[in-house]
Amino acid sequence: MNKRTNGMIAVLLAVILVLAACGGNSEGQPSNAGSTGNTDGAAGQTAELKPYELTVAFLSIGQIKDLPEVQAEVNKITQAKINATVKFLPIDIGAWQQQMNLMLAGNEPLDILVTSTGLNFGTQAAKGQLVELDELLEKYGADIQKVVGGDVIKAGSSGGKIYAVPSVRDWAADYGLVMRKDIVDKYQIDVDAIKSLDDMTAVFQTIKDNEPGMAAVLPEGPSFSVIQSIVGSVIDPLGDENGVLVGFDGELKVVNWYETPEYASLVKKARDWYNAGFIPKDISTNQTTSEQLIKANKAFAFMAHMKPGYESKESLLAGTPLVAARISPAISTTSSIANIMFGIARNSKDPERAMMFLNLLYSDAELVNLIDYGIKGKHYEVKEGNIIGFPAGVDSSNATYNPTHGWMWGNQLLSHIWEGDSADLWTKLDEFNNSAVKSKALGFSFTADPVKTEVAAVQNVKDQFKIGLENGTLDPESYLPEYIAKLKSAGMDKIVAEKQKQLDEWAAANK
Amino acid sequence: METTASAAAAKQVERSREARKARSPVLKKLKRFAPLFIMIIPGVIYLFINNYLPMLGLMIAFKDVNFAKGILASDWIGFKNFEYLFKTEDAWIITRNTLLYNITFIILNLIIAVGIAILLNEVKKKVAARFYQSIVLIPYLISMVIVGYLALAMLSGETGFINKQILPMLGIDPVSWYSEPKHWPVILVIVNIWKNAGYLCIIYLAAIIGIDPEYYEAATIDGAGKWRQITHIMIPLIMPVITIMTLLQIGRIFYSDFGLFYQVPLNTGELLSTTNVVDTYVYRALINLGDIGMSSAAGLYQSIVGFVLVLLSNYVVSKRNRDNALF
Numbered sequence: 001m002n003k004r005t006n007g008m009i010a011v012l013l014a015v016i017l018v019l020a021a022c023g024g025n026s027e028g029q030p031s032n033a034g035s036t037g038n039t040d041g042a043a044g045q046t047a048e049l050k051p052y053e054l055t056v057a058f059l060s061i062g063q064i065k066d067l068p069e070v071q072a073e074v075n076k077i078t079q080a081k082i083n084a085t086v087k088f089l090p091i092d093i094g095a096w097q098q099q100m101n102l103m104l105a106g107n108e109p110l111d112i113l114v115t116s117t118g119l120n121f122g123t124q125a126a127k128g129q130l131v132e133l134d135e136l137l138e139k140y141g142a143d144i145q146k147v148v149g150g151d152v153i154k155a156g157s158s159g160g161k162i163y164a165v166p167s168v169r170d171w172a173a174d175y176g177l178v179m180r181k182d183i184v185d186k187y188q189i190d191v192d193a194i195k196s197l198d199d200m201t202a203v204f205q206t207i208k209d210n211e212p213g214m215a216a217v218l219p220e221g222p223s224f225s226v227i228q229s230i231v232g233s234v235i236d237p238l239g240d241e242n243g244v245l246v247g248f249d250g251e252l253k254v255v256n257w258y259e260t261p262e263y264a265s266l267v268k269k270a271r272d273w274y275n276a277g278f279i280p281k282d283i284s285t286n287q288t289t290s291e292q293l294i295k296a297n298k299a300f301a302f303m304a305h306m307k308p309g310y311e312s313k314e315s316l317l318a319g320t321p322l323v324a325a326r327i328s329p330a331i332s333t334t335s336s337i338a339n340i341m342f343g344i345a346r347n348s349k350d351p352e353r354a355m356m357f358l359n360l361l362y363s364d365a366e367l368v369n370l371i372d373y374g375i376k377g378k379h380y381e382v383k384e385g386n387i388i389g390f391p392a393g394v395d396s397s398n399a400t401y402n403p404t405h406g407w408m409w410g411n412q413l414l415s416h417i418w419e420g421d422s423a424d425l426w427t428k429l430d431e432f433n434n435s436a437v438k439s440k441a442l443g444f445s446f447t448a449d450p451v452k453t454e455v456a457a458v459q460n461v462k463d464q465f466k467i468g469l470e471n472g473t474l475d476p477e478s479y480l481p482e483y484i485a486k487l488k489s490a491g492m493d494k495i496v497a498e499k500q501k502q503l504d505e506w507a508a509a510n511k
Numbered sequence: 512m513e514t515t516a517s518a519a520a521a522k523q524v525e526r527s528r529e530a531r532k533a534r535s536p537v538l539k540k541l542k543r544f545a546p547l548f549i550m551i552i553p554g555v556i557y558l559f560i561n562n563y564l565p566m567l568g569l570m571i572a573f574k575d576v577n578f579a580k581g582i583l584a585s586d587w588i589g590f591k592n593f594e595y596l597f598k599t600e601d602a603w604i605i606t607r608n609t610l611l612y613n614i615t616f617i618i619l620n621l622i623i624a625v626g627i628a629i630l631l632n633e634v635k636k637k638v639a640a641r642f643y644q645s646i647v648l649i650p651y652l653i654s655m656v657i658v659g660y661l662a663l664a665m666l667s668g669e670t671g672f673i674n675k676q677i678l679p680m681l682g683i684d685p686v687s688w689y690s691e692p693k694h695w696p697v698i699l700v701i702v703n704i705w706k707n708a709g710y711l712c713i714i715y716l717a718a719i720i721g722i723d724p725e726y727y728e729a730a731t732i733d734g735a736g737k738w739r740q741i742t743h744i745m746i747p748l749i750m751p752v753i754t755i756m757t758l759l760q761i762g763r764i765f766y767s768d769f770g771l772f773y774q775v776p777l778n779t780g781e782l783l784s785t786t787n788v789v790d791t792y793v794y795r796a797l798i799n800l801g802d803i804g805m806s807s808a809a810g811l812y813q814s815i816v817g818f819v820l821v822l823l824s825n826y827v828v829s830k831r832n833r834d835n836a837l838f
Binding site: 097101104105120123124127128129223280281282284285287346448452453454455456457459460461463464465466467468473474486489490491 | 576580598783805
């Protein structure tokens with residue numbers, strides 16, 4: 001008995017020791033990393049910079065099999081310039097929200113992350129998950145401020161402080177209808193004559209009469225509505241569409257969009273289209289992208305918010321040439337700018353270095369091209385001047401690095417142009433941005449925190465009615481009043497009032 | 512006489528000395544079971560770290576979490592995080608939906624699972640029995656996302672099996688299933704039973720197989736038919752299993768199968784009045800907000816309701832039959 005007990009204790013002790021040893025090991029690693037990672041905040045000159053590894057989280061979009069090779073090349077540049085290496089952390093869009101919440105709530109190594117109004121930027125800033133950038137931009141972000149100046153950079157602010165920097169890409173959108181070119185030609189539809197929703201109705205009627213089995217119009221994609229894609233031509237959604245500015249030349253008066261006559265007439269139009277059979281009956285359960293439905297000959301057109309070169313990109317996806325009818329000029333709002341931004345995480349052990357890297361993304365064409373298109377000669381070839389394309393024997397189906405994420409990484413205007421796009425795409429894009437109608441509230445971003453109870457309740461009401469009304473599956477006669485009443489009981493008025501208050505404060509501070 | 516008395520006295524003393532020795536039974540027990548206690552330690556530590564330490568996180572539900580300050584230093588805000596759960600008339604709808612659906616699921620699943628288990632028990636051919644057992648279990652193994660599309664194949668407005676084949680045969684007009692909320696209580700209950708009854712049935716079947724065949728033999732000799740055997744032998748003997756399974760389900764009555772209520776109706780807004788439950792409400796409310804305080808509030812609320820219901824139903828069970836209760 002005694003012997004046996006002793007034996008057991010010995011075994012137990014051994015197990016505990018092993019466990020303890022394991023624990024010790026795993027504890028040791030981060031603290032090591034921490035000590036090497038800590039640099040004095042004062043270090044400003046490259047020569048004095050200690051080596052540091054920057055973790056950069058970004059949205060994984062296209063093919064990035066060769067990312068490790070690209071990362072090695074990127075590190076050659078960054079080591080030379082800011083004595084830092086970069087560790088790219090691609091995260092799938094579906095897993096992004098959850099993984100980012102966990103990373104930011106925990107203490108995982110993370111320096112730079114992609115953020116956006118749609119990816120919780122407001123909460124991240126309000127909850128202190130992002131680092132304030134004003135001072136860092138002043139010190140290390142000269143090149144960023146050169147290309148992203150004035151009102152544009154304020155799109156990434158919250159409570160008067162800047163928390164994120166938008167990438168240089170399309171900062172505006174124009175709105176309209178994207179149609180199949182072969183059918184447009186077949187019925188000799190005059191694309192330039194389509195200037196309003198009523199003009200569209202006539203076109204849809206032609207399709208309905210002559211092309212049975214083909215939906216005349218679709219939303220931009222599943223979980224969008226037909227109206228959703230074009231409301232941007234009528235309102236500045238001020239972020240989340242809870243409280244909006246109607247029109248772009250009026251005063252700064254926040255209203256409940258769903259109560260306005262403009263909204264009522266839009267959903268009535270959607271209902272008419274639905275009843276006329278232009279919008280497919282099973283639209284509310286559709287999970288297939290509009291491009292795929294066009295490819296499968298099941299649809300003629302879809303509503304979209306666009307930018308220069310949009311049709312040529314979409315034509316590739318739909319497998320047939322598309323043409324666009326634009327019914328509004330380009331419009332620029334905080335949301336269209338704050339769509340994709342880079343922020344520095346609170347977790348960062350060296351925010352200064354992170355800012356230096358961001359600054360490179362806005363100034364170093366070699367770095368930007370490397371990240372956007374991969375290694376020259378391996379992943380792309382220069383065809384002519386600034387135009388590039390796949391090397392011989394490579395296409396989009398067997399490419400090992402074809403991320404199609406140029407719009408995410410700093411200054412896209414520094415990058416090459418992919419063949420198929422016009423050679424002056426970036427000039428056009430620049431003009432598009434500069435000529436865009438600017439919302440009066442450009443640069444204002446709403447902090448939902450003071451009314452988050454109401455925002456949460458309102459979201460459920462919106463989920464119940466919004467898409468149904470905007471796709472015409474719900475009759476606005478009876479459901480629109482019910483929608484408005486439920487929004488009110490969920491606290492929409494309180495959100496609108498809070499937004500008005502924040503907007504007034506913003507306007508006063510930006511005079 | 513005297514000697515016997517003194518002997519008795521001596522014995523008395525001896526006994527009281529022994530009693531004094533044994534007065535520290537705790538120490539004695541500790542010594543006797545020391546190896547066992549030591550063996551318990553890793554498990555207890557694990558349980559403490561894994562199950563009890565995280566409970567400190569419950570305070571998040573009462574805080575306005577700000578990561579710059581850290582969780583401990585964030586401001587206390589009382590019950591403000593809970594407000595959105597009760598903010599609108601939806602609060603009533605989601606509570607009603609969650610409870611009614613789960614009660615229906617528990618009752619119907621129980622009846623149908625026990626029923627199938629009894630039938631399966633009567634299949635005497637080994638190969639056939641295996642085959643049927645697998646068949647009833649398969650739906651349980653299918654992911655809810657796929658179940659959602661199986662339902663779509665049945666219910667789709669323009670191409671669905673029911674609208675295309677079954678309803679025309681009966682001479683009924685097609686129904687647009689995904690825009691009429693009134694059908695969904697029935698659809699969801701059918702889908703849930705189809706998916707889960709098989710799993711419960713296997714558990715009950717295991718309990719039924721464990722019953723000693725001598726009971727049936729005795730009953731047959733006494734002239735009891737099949738029905739009598741079922742009601743007087745099988746059901747009473749598997750009652751403890753039924754009670755435990757049911758009590759466990761009651762504990763989760765305020766949680767709902769997210770996949771069932773989100774994927775199967777394909778997240779269709781029009782159906783929310785009959786398909787929105789606590790979990791989907793919280794998901795919709797917070798997917799854009801990402802507020803961990805509010806999500807922990809929802810979780811805490813659900814667990815407290817579940818905890819209270821388990822205590823209550825366990826109390827009711829133990830009043831009726833002490834042996835069947837969980838604790």
